[in-house]
Amino acid sequence: MxxxxxxxxxxxxWQTLYMVAVSAALGTLLGxxxxxxxxTSQRGELLSRPWVNKMLGLVVNATRxxxxxxxxxxxxxxxxxxxGTSIGTTAAIVPLTVAAVPFIARLIENAIREVDxxxxxxxxxxxxxxxxxxxxxxxxxxxxxxxxxxxxxVVSLIGYSAMVGAVGGEGLGDLGIRYGYQRFMxxxxxxxxxxxxxxxxxxxxxxxxIAAKVDKRAPKxxxx
Amino acid sequence: MSDRKPQxxxxxxxxxxxxxxxxxxxxxxxxxxxxxxxxxGAITGIIGRSGAGKSTMLRMVxxxxxxxxxxxxxxxxxxGAAQGAAxxxxxRDVGMIFQHFNLLASRTVAGNIALPLEVAGVPKxxxxxxVADLIHRVGLDAQSDRYPAELSGGQKQRVGIARALATExxxxxxxxxxxxxxxxxxxxxxxxxxxxxxxxxLTILLITHEMAVVRDIAxxxxxxxxxxxxxxxxxxxxxxxxxxPTTRSFLSGVTGVTLPxxxxxxxxxxxxxxxxxxxxxxxxxxKHATDPMLALLTxxxxxAVNILAGAVExxxxxxxxxxxxxxxxxxxxEARAYLERHGLLTEVLGYVG
Numbered sequence: 001m002x003x004x005x006x007x008x009x010x011x012x013x014w015q016t017l018y019m020v021a022v023s024a025a026l027g028t029l030l031g032x033x034x035x036x037x038x039x040t041s042q043r044g045e046l047l048s049r050p051w052v053n054k055m056l057g058l059v060v061n062a063t064r065x066x067x068x069x070x071x072x073x074x075x076x077x078x079x080x081x082x083x084g085t086s087i088g089t090t091a092a093i094v095p096l097t098v099a100a101v102p103f104i105a106r107l108i109e110n111a112i113r114e115v116d117x118x119x120x121x122x123x124x125x126x127x128x129x130x131x132x133x134x135x136x137x138x139x140x141x142x143x144x145x146x147x148x149x150x151x152x153x154v155v156s157l158i159g160y161s162a163m164v165g166a167v168g169g170e171g172l173g174d175l176g177i178r179y180g181y182q183r184f185m186x187x188x189x190x191x192x193x194x195x196x197x198x199x200x201x202x203x204x205x206x207x208x209x210i211a212a213k214v215d216k217r218a219p220k221x222x223x224x
Numbered sequence: 225m226s227d228r229k230p231q232x233x234x235x236x237x238x239x240x241x242x243x244x245x246x247x248x249x250x251x252x253x254x255x256x257x258x259x260x261x262x263x264x265g266a267i268t269g270i271i272g273r274s275g276a277g278k279s280t281m282l283r284m285v286x287x288x289x290x291x292x293x294x295x296x297x298x299x300x301x302x303x304g305a306a307q308g309a310a311x312x313x314x315x316r317d318v319g320m321i322f323q324h325f326n327l328l329a330s331r332t333v334a335g336n337i338a339l340p341l342e343v344a345g346v347p348k349x350x351x352x353x354x355v356a357d358l359i360h361r362v363g364l365d366a367q368s369d370r371y372p373a374e375l376s377g378g379q380k381q382r383v384g385i386a387r388a389l390a391t392e393x394x395x396x397x398x399x400x401x402x403x404x405x406x407x408x409x410x411x412x413x414x415x416x417x418x419x420x421x422x423x424x425x426l427t428i429l430l431i432t433h434e435m436a437v438v439r440d441i442a443x444x445x446x447x448x449x450x451x452x453x454x455x456x457x458x459x460x461x462x463x464x465x466x467x468x469p470t471t472r473s474f475l476s477g478v479t480g481v482t483l484p485x486x487x488x489x490x491x492x493x494x495x496x497x498x499x500x501x502x503x504x505x506x507x508x509x510x511k512h513a514t515d516p517m518l519a520l521l522t523x524x525x526x527x528a529v530n531i532l533a534g535a536v537e538x539x540x541x542x543x544x545x546x547x548x549x550x551x552x553x554x555x556x557x558e559a560r561a562y563l564e565r566h567g568l569l570t571e572v573l574g575y576v577g
Contacts, residue, residue, distance in 0.1 A: 116326070118322060118324055118326040119326055119328060121288060121322075121326065122320070122322060122326035122327075123339070123343070124288060124315070125286050125288060125315055125318070125319075125320040125397075126315065126316070126339065126340040126343050126344075126387075126391070127311075127312035127313065127314075127315035127316040127340070127343060127344065127391075128312075128343040129312065129343075132343050136339065136342065136343070137328060140328065140330040140331070141328060141329060141330050143330065214330070216329050216330055216331075216371040216372075216373060217329045217373055
């Protein structure tokens with residue numbers, strides 16, 4: 001493999017990491033509050049707003065129903081509005097984030113809803129405000145599941161990032177298609193796949209390690 | 225503990241009703257026209273079976289449930305009408321402990337106890353000192369940095385108690401706090417509640433389905449059935465002279481005095497014709513509890529009695545005896561009159577042919 005190709009691979013790996021990291025960060029920034037709200041705004045819950053909850057749920061489902069490759073194309077005007085252009089790696093962060101927000105929101109919602117309702121009751125009995133309950137009880141108690149959810153989201157984003165070549169986004173997926181497939185260089189495709197496998201493994205392992213670290217539910221080192 | 229001694233507050237239920245609406249639109253009455261005064265500084269037990277409404281009553285005291293009719297006054301403040309910040313202020317005056325402890329798994333013992341203080345906006349340095357006091361108070365100094373998952377049930381409930389006391393409440397609500405614990409641990413937790421009640425003077429209202437808990441720590445008791453209070457009063461009075469069948473059935477579990485199965489099986493409510501035995505429950509209370517009344521009965525009237533079951537125990541500090549006897553039905557009335565004359569209570573349970 002030529003030095004030129006190795007450079008291309010390094011650059012593509014960097015581009016993938018850049019797109020995934022930024023869209024995961026933005027997706028969490030927006031998805032976390034949305035997920036918390038979805039979990040706590042159901043009827044009878046802390047911030048009970050059943051109608052708003054239903055409407056938001058519909059929007060989230062609608063976004064999640066659109067296949068990513070179609071979403072990328074469909075929101076090109078929006079992408080241009082935000083990024084100034086609809087072409088390139090940075091522009092690709094927009095559709096990736098748009099796809100990540102509802103996905104992360106649902107993962108966070110599930111994690112929050114797993115928290116024992118007895119804890120919410122105990123906090124209410126202490127005189128805690130809904131916001132205090134969210135900050136001091138729900139998020140810390142759900143942190144382990146939230147971490148695993150975010151890990152899943154990052155792994156999915158690595159997969160999605162392979163499709164943004166369609167709008168000129170670069171990265172490993174794009175490199176694999178252009179060189180490995182269109183220029184008949186199977187060895188490039190093979191290396192791209194290996195790098196992706198390693199990336200996903202790394203993300204998964206780190207995610208699980210952090211999740212175990214913040215999980216205080218089971219006693220450590222006592223085989224219980 | 226700080227120098228300030230929180231005084232208890234009374235809890236008054238005034239014709240309180242609570243109706244839940246089910247998803248299908250029908251409604252269920254959980255608490256029905258209940259009036260009850262819980263004395264300031266006392267330990268009062270509400271006993272009832274599951275679904276009797278006791279949990280709803282307790283949860284209305286700190287506004288976790290709102291009454292659909294009537295009023296609940298805690299230290300004179302109407303909890304049912306309080307909203308937002310006013311309700312949260314009342315809640316800081318009312319601590320609560322739970323059957324399943326409800327501790328945060330993500331926080332250490334110290335962190336859990338600190339939570340209500342953080343919520344109340346107490347400065348960090350003050351929180352640290354107060355938490356250390358509370359941990360010491362409940363005997364968990366060595367566990368301060370442990371997580372709940374590393375504690376035993378009894379230790380978890382001690383954390384729950386310390387957390388409930390953090391904001392120096394005037395009232396402590398206990399929601400089946402010992403029901404998930406083994407008998408020995410139950411005793412130590414009950415003793416802790418007793419000590420807290422004595423030292424801090426705060427009012428304790430507990431709900432339970434175990435009469436033993438009431439007997440061991442409550443000075444007053446209310447029996448609830450189908451959302452209504454069927455009997456209420458001082459624990460000793462209710463134990464020694466239960467008026468309602470529900471109370472009696474709770475008591476038969478705790479006094480350990482139940483009829484042997486073979487007698488229960490052949491007992492009739494009405495007296496059959498021919499010779500038969502009358503089965504009696506005799507209750508000794510106060511100073512008579514230790515009198516040798518049966519020996520005297522035999523000596524004075526020449527009536528022989530057959531002892532089926534019996535026990536003498538203490539409620540609070542007073543002795544209380546409970547005996548099940550059988551004797552010749554023809555002499556039953558005479559024997560009962562004699563025993564009642566000597567200050568004992570009798571009740572005919574049935575007849576055995």
